[in-house]
């Protein structure tokens with residue numbers, strides 16, 4: 001556990017640090033209020049802080065107040081060091097948001113129990129934050145494929161569109177649907193169907209770049225969000241998705257299956273007023289074109305040329 005010690009008195013701070021280190025704490029030491037505040041408001045702060053009430057620059061009370069105002073998480077457990085006879089400092093300090101106080105010069109036994117009370121609180125907080133993060137992730141993950149679920153991939157797309165609008169970039173969206181999937185289920189059973197879906201997810205993931213996102217949009221439909229530079233070429237991802245599906249047979253339950261998919265692609269451009277719903281609709285339209293024209297291929301939605309001519313070219317080269 002990391003503890004910040006802020007005390008301008010060299011002798012008492014060294015003693016404090018040495019005592020805490022002996023008890024297994026990792027001590028970060030500063031000698032003025034400004035430095036303490038910067039650490040406590042910065043990235044990845046120590047969750048326990050022992051602040052001297054009187055320090056050059058900012059006093060312990062002011063630091064407490066600023067930390068409580070400006071930092072919600074993680075909660076920092078703050079112990080103030082006040083002179084034994086200055087009871088008013090202790091009262092003001094607690095009023096400004098300190099959790100506890102230690103009278104100076106400190107009594108090691110008192111220091112030990114007060115710091116370990118703080119440690120219990122911050123350790124409990126760490127556990128709760130971890131559990132909350134796990135729940136948040138679980139709520140956004142599809143349990144079968146381990147990809148983003150419907151809610152999460154739509155969220156990713158929303159975020160990507162607003163970022164790309166600011167940065168003037170294009171975004172490629174792909175809707176992929178497994179061909180004749182119902183037949184796989186009907187012929188080999190639902191378990192094999194599930195195994196195939198899992199492998200489709202793995203293959204698609206392997207065809208993506210690190211900053212692309214993919215989610216399970218519905219039963220055997222996947223949505224891909226691929227942010228681009230100013231100009232996206234939809235053909236190369238289109239070819240990649242089809243080729244990972246065709247690369248080798250799917251293995252499930254001792255069977256070798258040939259599984260293909262149809263992919264509809266649409267490119268979002270920052271200057272065009274296309275909503276998220278319209279964009280998905282466009283990818284869907286391209287996807288259904290592929291379904292009507294032999295499956296196992298990709299098509300790019302085009303508002304200008306008819307989808308058909310684009311697809312004809314793509315399918316011939318894919």
Ligand code: GH3
Nearest residue numbers: 177178179180181182183185190193194219220291
């Ligand atoms: P098409 O080529 O036109 O897409 O034909 P299809 O058979 O793939 O399409 P359809 O939409 O008729 O069938 C999709 C099937 O996917 C129906 C549904 O039972 C199955 N399915 C949906 N979710 C799951 C799942 O989680 N596991 C399994 N095994 N099957 C699923």
Ligand code: MG
Nearest residue numbers: 177178179181
């Ligand atoms: Mg299907």
Ligand code: MG
Nearest residue numbers: 177219220221
């Ligand atoms: Mg479907």
